[in-house]
Amino acid sequence: MKTAAGFNAIVGQPHATRLLKTFIRNGTLPHALLFTGDEGVGKRVTATAFAMACNCLTLKSVIRHHSSHLDAIDACGDCGPCRKIARNHHPDIIRVAPLSSVIRIAQIRTLLKALTLKPNEAERRVVILSDAQAMNPEAGNALLKVLEEPPDRTLLVLTARQTSDLLPTIVSRCQHIRFSPLRTADIKQLLAAAGDIEPESIEAVAALCGGSYTRAARLIDSRWLNRREWIIQVMEIQMADHGESGIRAWLAWSEVLAQKKDLIEESLEILTMWLRDILVFKTDPQRVLNQDRLEALSTAVNQVSQTQVLQQIDAVDRARAALRANTNARLTLDAMALQMAGACLR
Structure with missing residues (x-):
């Protein structure tokens, strides 16, 4: 390439x-x-x-x-x-x-x-x-x-x-x-040749980019990696909190998401990948995208049921569709957060 x-x-x-x-x-x-x-x-x-x-x-x-x-x-x-x-x-x-x-x-x-x-x-x-x-x-x-x-x-x-x-x-x-998606090894080769990139970042991004070097080059940005880390940490905390107080935390999170409108789609994409990995982890860990976060995924699998994860994925998908239709971002993300909180309470 x-x-x-x-x-x-x-x-x-x-x-x-x-x-x-x-x-x-x-x-x-x-x-x-x-x-x-x-x-x-x-x-x-x-x-x-x-x-x-x-x-x-x-x-x-x-x-x-x-x-x-x-x-x-x-x-x-x-x-x-x-x-x-x-x-x-x-x-x-x-x-x-x-x-x-x-x-x-x-x-x-x-x-x-x-x-x-x-x-x-x-x-x-x-x-x-x-x-x-x-x-x-x-x-x-x-x-x-x-x-x-x-x-x-x-x-x-x-x-x-x-x-x-x-x-x-x-x-x-x-x-x-x-044209086929590029293999993980191909992505690693291209990223390594592109410049001074930490091996840990190359490993993470090569698994997450879906075989696209263009996407890998975008994800290698430390800001994207930091945002992914933040979203995963939030999900770890909030999935563990099944009480009524958790709803306030979900809404506070949606407020933060809505503040940077240009990053909302990217954030929801990260969220979808994380939820998808929770579903995949128990049956086929090799297909997990977030290969560098296997320990966190192992914990998440024991915190929520498959049904709850599917309900949360549905909430994120609904929000992404609504945002593409130019709905109000804050209201859409609040609705998504409430649906995700409700899934954890069940």
């Missing part, structure tokens, strides 16, 4: 890179590719590596001399086209991404206009359309035109989380490649 050296620098996606190398070696490049998978698993970086390989002058010579070994199919990183693409300076590598969370029809019309012209210098012009699920219906329908009648020497690479987020007509016109 590093950016400068092509396929062989991509971590954790051997299936995807093998397919792309095979297309290039055999000269069977699809006119449109669809990369699906979670955010932070390497879709955009792989799209850039693919664009480099399609235009690398050194690789072109290798293929001309009939080298059939897949390991030889990669961009050199040193020729003119490779350097321009790696630096995002190549005129024929066109990138389209959401503006304010949406890809609008005006962006697709601009793209279509550009594609009526011949490539400036590339062997293969490559369009990388990131987060294609963000296209509004008009933009999606406009894109169909270029997918149905692809311009000469032009390849399109769309990225999205899942095929169901796109128009079926778009999916049907693309060669689909699924």
Whole structure:
């Protein structure tokens, strides 16, 4: 998932890179590719590596001399086209991404206009359309035109989380490649290479990030780790207090949560992971996300029943849905806290 050296620098996606190398070696490049998978698993970086390989002058010579070994199919990183693409300076590598969370029809019309012209210098012009699920219906329908009648020497690479987020007509016109979540070992490798990070933090975040390096890089922030620690400590105390006084503590906690509105979603996500781990711990400790807090989980399992935990998860899910609908944050969190307190009293 590093950016400068092509396929062989991509971590954790051997299936995807093998397919792309095979297309290039055999000269069977699809006119449109669809990369699906979670955010932070390497879709955009792989799209850039693919664009480099399609235009690398050194690789072109290798293929001309009939080298059939897949390991030889990669961009050199040193020729003119490779350097321009790696630096995002190549005129024929066109990138389209959401503006304010949406890809609008005006962006697709601009793209279509550009594609009526011949490539400036590339062997293969490559369009990388990131987060294609963000296209509004008009933009999606406009894109169909270029997918149905692809311009000469032009390849399109769309990225999205899942095929169901796109128009079926778009999916049907693309060669689909699924990207897997990164393994914990891959995340650890990438975090270790990123800089001076404590091994304990790497261990915790690699288990919590769900196979997404983007998410791991966000979670490694000490502020997130401190917030997780605070939420777990609060849950340890309040789950142990089954008395009426506990209700006041739950409401005081919801008041603190509501004070930092930009962190509410993050806090509820941490809370959901913790409650989920309590359910999982008794039957399959290896699947626990908070691997560094196994002792606390062991205590929590003996404090609350499965039914109580499920009721608390339901309360958090309801709050998250209500907040996405722009309800009053304080009132929503108070309602969640009361439901969670009520679950502990049962």
